[in-house]
Amino acid sequence: MVEKRQPIPVAEAVHRVMDYAFQAKKELVPLTHAHGRFIAEAIRADHDVPAFDRSPYDGYAIRSIDSREASSQQPVRFQVVGEIGAGYVYDEVVGERQAVRIMTGAPIPQGCDVVVMLELTYTFEENDQKYMSIKRSFEAGTNISYKGEDVQQGAILIERGQYINPGVMALLATFGYEQVPVYRRPVIGVIATGSELLEPGEPLQPGKIRNSNAYMMMAQIERAGAEVKYFGKLSDDLNLCIEHVEKALQEVDVLITTGGVSVGDYDYLPAIYEAIDAKVLFNKIAMRPGSVTTVAARRGQLLFGLSGNPSACYVGFELFVRPIIRTACGNQKPHLRREQAILGADFTKPNPFTRFVRASAYYEKGQLVAVPSGFDKSSAVSSLATANALIVLPGGSRGYEKGMSVAVLLLEDKQGSEWPWDKIEKSYR
Amino acid sequence: MVEKRQPIPVAEAVHRVMDYAFQAKKELVPLTHAHGRFIAEAIRADHDVPAFDRSPYDGYAIRSIDSREASSQQPVRFQVVGEIGAGYVYDEVVGERQAVRIMTGAPIPQGCDVVVMLELTYTFEENDQKYMSIKRSFEAGTNISYKGEDVQQGAILIERGQYINPGVMALLATFGYEQVPVYRRPVIGVIATGSELLEPGEPLQPGKIRNSNAYMMMAQIERAGAEVKYFGKLSDDLNLCIEHVEKALQEVDVLITTGGVSVGDYDYLPAIYEAIDAKVLFNKIAMRPGSVTTVAARRGQLLFGLSGNPSACYVGFELFVRPIIRTACGNQKPHLRREQAILGADFTKPNPFTRFVRASAYYEKGQLVAVPSGFDKSSAVSSLATANALIVLPGGSRGYEKGMSVAVLLLEDKQGSEWPWDKIEKSYR
Structure with a gap:
């Protein structure tokens, strides 16, 4: 029948x-297995990043006020009173014309408000005491990564339903997600x-x-x-x-x-x-x-x-x-990502129904161009392998010509569309 | 030191x-595990696709010559001599004014050179004999998918080193790759x-x-x-x-x-x-x-x-x-895919060295636009999560302005570049 x-x-x-x-449903997976999943909760910063004022470079931490008079004619010398590696804290307060050798990532010692890059310093010893001299002045705040300047505690960094890419993995690690809530x-x-x-x-x-x-x-x-x-x-x-x-x-x-x-x-x-x-x-x-x-x-x-x-x-x-x-998976853009592209070849066959033509989409000077991938019978298995997009050709009595703007749906894209369909119809009116 | x-x-x-x-090295994996790997040998068609002349629709297989006189005034009736489903072969030769009921994917019976879609036929019975009538003529070849029209035996369909996507999976299944050679x-x-x-x-x-x-x-x-x-x-x-x-x-x-x-x-x-x-x-x-x-x-x-x-x-x-x-993995385009994009925001800070700015790349009417993702200190972990591209800004004394054409490297792309570097330098000259 x-x-x-x-x-x-x-x-x-x-x-x-x-x-x-x-x-x-949600489930917890170890951080090492989270890549490629969709996160089931918003990621919120549980602390400032940086969590403390820190040095972005290797160099010497000093007080800016002490550098004020420095010039190539009159270098200013500092007594090197200590050194501090990343992961350690310098406990003393740094005083006048004192400098602390500081490594990338180490916390700025109390009293200091400048890090002078190593390349701009000259070091020497006198009577078993290390000294460092500089030939210019520095403004307060030079080469300091301030607490919270990247991320402030409480900030929502990633909404739920987002794809976990390498950058999201870094955030998860930073904020202590040993186990990650993801959608099953x-x-x-x-x-x-x-x-x-x-x-x-x-x-x-x-x-x-x-x-x-x-x-x-x-x-x-x-x-x-x-x-x-x-x-x-x-x-x-x-x-x-x-x-x-x-x-x-x-x-x-x-x-x-x-x-x-x-x-x-x-x-x-x-x-x-x-x-x-x-x-x-x-x-x-x-x-x-x-x-x-x-x-x-x-x-x-x-x-x-x-x-x-x-x-x-x-x-x-x-x-x-x-x-x-x-x-x-909680994703807010669940449909294929829809973009406009230039049709790269004539598609003259008129058809009464909306047609989805598998296509190869590529850029020409940043402009998206889509060309039907070869033979286009619905049985053709060979053209699926090279297609990375579907050209959407709304039904009608006319064909489509090379150079026209057409809607495409991108197949290999992680991003997606919220609802591509209204736009597609509009785009041909 | x-x-x-x-x-x-x-x-x-x-x-x-x-x-x-x-x-x-190469290894064999079951077809069910091949998605996402890189193929270690070119995929060659071991048979024509279709492997036989077949019907793309449900309908009746007939001889075109018998339809020549058909019109709405004078429908031509055919005796329905059999039926054939996909996967079966109709053994008889079909003769004058005979029709075989044929299902999508079934081989065209000998003697026939047309499939009339079911919607265009009228069926009835007389004396326990089934008949079908049509009201128009059909040219030889109508609605027949010919042997080899999609793929010819021996054709190379996929070069080695290609990423195995769903379309490639279909090819592998079609050509009998129960085990798939991939790069370890x-x-x-x-x-x-x-x-x-x-x-x-x-x-x-x-x-x-x-x-x-x-x-x-x-x-x-x-x-x-x-x-x-x-x-x-x-x-x-x-x-x-x-x-x-x-x-x-x-x-x-x-x-x-x-x-x-x-x-x-x-x-x-x-x-x-x-x-x-x-x-x-x-x-x-x-x-x-x-x-x-x-x-x-x-x-x-x-x-x-x-x-x-x-x-x-x-x-x-x-x-x-x-x-x-x-x-x-044998891939011939191992580097990040490089494209040109419109810079979507000023980046005024001049820098002596080539700068890679993490960015969000998106389309505006099919034109690729790249905007630096937020704060851009090299320690900033937060902007990595949303970046899908790196804007490449060659070193120089000037900054870059919104609207300029810049090279971008796409991070989430499967395609890659053979060698993006020469072009990048040229693109700014």
Whole structure:
């Protein structure tokens, strides 16, 4: 039986999916495992940085007032009364014409208000006493990193939901996060469907193809920030399929099937959704590729039915699954990052639906340019490997010409968009 | 003792380091673990894709010649002689006015040269025989994905040294890579130095700071594609330090120390290099931050002595260590990706040396704009967290103004540059 399907706009489809967005639980991980995760609490400075006035250079700490008369004609000499390395504190108060040899990072001794860089000093000894002389004056505050000048205690440095990059790791270490609160990675199940599918280790057979979507999606899932659970291939028996899906749903946060969503007689998904009492949110979208993308929900849990075509599957994942994963991770910009780019080649084929063209985006003198990556049938697996963007071409009767400004969605980007869809429609008006 | 140091240009320093670049050994990993690695062999198509003429849609396979007379006035009817799902082969030859119900992905039956989409057909039964009728003619080749039209057997799809992204995963699965040859991740050792350092779990003490560089670099090392081995902190005893470094060198491909490279009296690194018979490639670079970055080599093995200042350490890693890691992974563009951007804010402070300013790079209508991220002392840890680029400002007597075109190095980018340095110098002439 062929069901009638009503295509809905992309933005509407994303909206319907996002109604089921959820946030993952928090967990603590050791700092050494925090890179690449999303932080579950704002990072607040528990102390000033620097925590004390400190020297940014190797040199001598002195009182500026003592340098006032110094010149190349009349160098001023200081008695070197001590030395202080990073990590130590000089306990005495430094007096008139006294200097303390100070290392990078060491606290400024009491009384001093200048660090003279080593290169600007001349040192010598007289009667077993060390001296240092300078040939110019210094203003108070020269070469001092003041307490709190980088970060003030109580400041919020990173909002929750941010990706933990190397710089964030430095902050976490600085503020004593031996254990880091992060969002638990959501678990995304993957099931492949299709009698034509062989696993990568199997030899080719007539009429069959190797299952590439499941492996492609494993990487997409990881890139988005989630964990993969692969449940293999659905059988050709409907009852076994239903059991298989029921079991998978109990072990994952979100379940993706690939294939089985077109209108073919052998596509079991509608029957499976019905059997498990899942509500179909939509089963057709006004887009290419991926028009038959189906999403259903059962007791708040999302089931994504992505196309069996690699490109359609790829696009369906990035548009609909990725924002669910990123939202689970607490991220405020869960959608693909959207930017404007110059179309680098004609795309003359008019199409009634919004088209997502996999593309290579690069810069020409700082201007983002996007060129469709090669052959663009929705089955073409080869162009996915080099694509780092999707060009978004809204449907209409005309084609698009080289040099036009087009919206692109960046695939390898960590930053994301809050809601790219309104802007995309506007940008072509 | 304070040694004299001769600053060398950045490009020269990178050159000297790259003389010691090496390539990691290959290893096989299961396809499920290949994402994020670098491929160690070119991926060659072991078969055509599609491997057979196949249907991209659900519909009916027919002979185009039989559709010639079809019109809305005079629909042509076909006898439905069979049906074929993806993964199966239809064995008969299809004859005049015969049609085979065909599912997406199924091989085109012999004799047929058109697939009519299901939506354009009308089906009915007469005397227990199924029929299908169409109201228009179709040209030969309509809706057929021809054997080899996506990829031809023998084509090289991905060169060795490429990053394995989701699209590459799809290719690997398609061409039967159950095991994937990748470059072994180089092992990068990290040792922190400095009496002032506390570990993140320790409470603050006067004059001391928490060790942030080691944790920051762990993330930088992972981001670059290598494995981290953390050896903790060097002691204050020179002989123990030498043992510590010797032991670490035996367990890693490359060793990084952070701190201990300035000219302070307590900095042991020069003595350690001498004791272990390492040749210092340079110990001063005409750049800020990170001018005291030191690199040494012992029996072909690199020892990076990065600054203890977080920003200097960060920059030193990205400029000098990253390309060594990426080269080990077989990548042909091992350096940070360099692009031109519009400077988004004045940077008036003139400086004699090339300056790397951590920055936030973003797009304005597709144009890359880079704005220094906040406070820019080399110790400032807070601005590293939000930086996604380094603005490169060559040394000179003038400052730089908002709106100028400047070179930037992108930090979160997967792509890289072959050799960014010549261009950077040229771009300011």
